[in-house]
Amino acid sequence: MSSDRRPAFTRAFGLRIALWYATLFVLGALAIVFFTYYLTKASIEQRDRQILQSKLGDYAGAYARGGINTLAATVRAEQQAAPERLFVRVVNRGVEAIVLSSPNGWDPTTIETAAVALPDGTLVQVGKSSEAREDLLARFRAALGLVTLLVVVIALSGGWLVTQSAVTPIRRLTAAVRQIIRTGRTDARVPTEGTPGSAASPGSKDAIGELIELFNLMLDKIEGVVAAMRGALDNVSHDLRTPLTRLRGTAELALASPPDVEQYREALALCVDESDRVLVMLNTLMDISEAESGVMQLRREPVRLTEVVERAVDLYRDVGDAKDVTLDVTEVTGADITVNGDRMRLEQVAANLIDNAVKYTPAGGRVEVQVRRENGNAVLRVHDTGPGIPADELPRIWTRLFRGDASRAERGLGLGLSLVKAIVEAHGGTVTVESQPGLGSTFVVLLPLS
Numbered sequence: 001m002s003s004d005r006r007p008a009f010t011r012a013f014g015l016r017i018a019l020w021y022a023t024l025f026v027l028g029a030l031a032i033v034f035f036t037y038y039l040t041k042a043s044i045e046q047r048d049r050q051i052l053q054s055k056l057g058d059y060a061g062a063y064a065r066g067g068i069n070t071l072a073a074t075v076r077a078e079q080q081a082a083p084e085r086l087f088v089r090v091v092n093r094g095v096e097a098i099v100l101s102s103p104n105g106w107d108p109t110t111i112e113t114a115a116v117a118l119p120d121g122t123l124v125q126v127g128k129s130s131e132a133r134e135d136l137l138a139r140f141r142a143a144l145g146l147v148t149l150l151v152v153v154i155a156l157s158g159g160w161l162v163t164q165s166a167v168t169p170i171r172r173l174t175a176a177v178r179q180i181i182r183t184g185r186t187d188a189r190v191p192t193e194g195t196p197g198s199a200a201s202p203g204s205k206d207a208i209g210e211l212i213e214l215f216n217l218m219l220d221k222i223e224g225v226v227a228a229m230r231g232a233l234d235n236v237s238h239d240l241r242t243p244l245t246r247l248r249g250t251a252e253l254a255l256a257s258p259p260d261v262e263q264y265r266e267a268l269a270l271c272v273d274e275s276d277r278v279l280v281m282l283n284t285l286m287d288i289s290e291a292e293s294g295v296m297q298l299r300r301e302p303v304r305l306t307e308v309v310e311r312a313v314d315l316y317r318d319v320g321d322a323k324d325v326t327l328d329v330t331e332v333t334g335a336d337i338t339v340n341g342d343r344m345r346l347e348q349v350a351a352n353l354i355d356n357a358v359k360y361t362p363a364g365g366r367v368e369v370q371v372r373r374e375n376g377n378a379v380l381r382v383h384d385t386g387p388g389i390p391a392d393e394l395p396r397i398w399t400r401l402f403r404g405d406a407s408r409a410e411r412g413l414g415l416g417l418s419l420v421k422a423i424v425e426a427h428g429g430t431v432t433v434e435s436q437p438g439l440g441s442t443f444v445v446l447l448p449l450s
């Protein structure tokens with residue numbers, strides 16, 4: 001499909017909508033016009049019939065009172081007073097017809113008549129021309145025709161204008177999508193100015209305005225994810241290069257040196273260490289990505305947080321002792337703090353936080369681990385009396401592969417906290433840190449109680 005055909009589709013769509021709108025509008029207006037015309041016509045006809053009937057009553061009364069002379073006098077008097085000429089005829093027992101008011105010049109086909117038979121057999125007839133009425137209705141028809149024409153013009157131009165304003169945002173959306181497809185770049189955005197219901201007029205958010213806003217938001221997200229993936233890929237390739245170069249260097253050196261089993265053994269052990277490091281890094285990166293994207297399989301079950309923490313503390317007690325770092329555990333005794341989560345993953349969270357605390361706290365320091373219940377949440381708090389985290393590093397510690405400047409001397413991959421955050425968030429919880437250089441760090445994990 002050629003790309004220059006697409007705008008034509010949008011135009012045809014706009015035209016179709018405009019025509020539909022105009023047709024409905026014109027049909028509605030025509031219905032009103034016809035209804036008005038027939039109602040007016042019927043009411044004028046009815047008025048004429050009523051005039052004839054009432055005159056007939058008057059004349060029949062006059063004839064019954066004083067015969068043809070009284071009737072003639074009444075007709076004459078009336079014709080002098082009211083110029084509306086009526087045709088009056090009296091037929092005496094069907095034989096003799098006396099015309100009291102001649103319809104000279106009237107077209108007999110346009111005369112409407114009404115008659116009444118008196119008790120003596122005399123027939124009194126009254127007629128009235130319908131010409132004046134037809135004239136009036138003809139003028140009315142002409143006026144309505146003009147109005148209809150005007151309605152058609154207004155409907156077409158109004159429909160065109162309305163659909164233009166409705167289709168314009170769709171055109172912008174199409175243009176943005178086409179640009180993204182053509183360039184492969186996600187930095188194109190749909191302009192929101194002038195779009196009904198856009199950010200420019202937030203009070204009147206309509207479906208298209210909302211769609212465009214959501215579309216732009218989606219692009220922001222995609223751009224963010226792509227940038228993060230690029231960054232992660234850069235970091236990973238950078239971080240993989242070091243162990244792989246070391247691995248290669250060790251193997252190369254061993255191969256270049258004279259054959260010596262002990263040296264080979266040492267070189268192979270180093271190679272195993274390095275490959276383990278690479279494997280751990282790749283596995284952790286996979287875990288983080290899975291947890292962040294919601295693909296991580298969490299084997300959820302009711303887990304007592306105290307149990308999980310105790311196991312993690314047990315793992316690090318020896319390390320703490322060897323380093324002369326006291327590991328204190330304070331728990332709200334008796335309280336059943338149970339969360340619905342994956343036991344193994346929650347152990348990883350606790351272990352990573354305690355590992356960091358012990359690792360970064362110098363000899364003589366203290367690490368406090370606390371589990372408690374607070375506002376419907378289970379809280380795990382890990383506090384240490386270590387060096388703390390500089391303010392400029394604080395927002396970055398959750399980023400994959402980030403390692404603080406002062407931490408380079410310690411073992412680590414810079415993935416521990418990213419994994420903690422990803423797992424906690426996959427469980428619907430949050431993790432925060434408070435830290436000041438020299439005053440230690442406090443990590444707080446909040447998890448919804450089961």
Ligand code: ADP
Pocket residue numbers: 356357360384386387388389397402403404405406407411412413414415416417418441
């Ligand atoms: P790693 O510990 O492997 O470097 P983490 O993701 O666990 O990676 O931590 C990221 C960085 O955050 C660390 O390099 C360190 O600078 C800082 N950090 C984390 N925990 C602490 C802590 N308890 N005390 C001081 N700094 C910490």
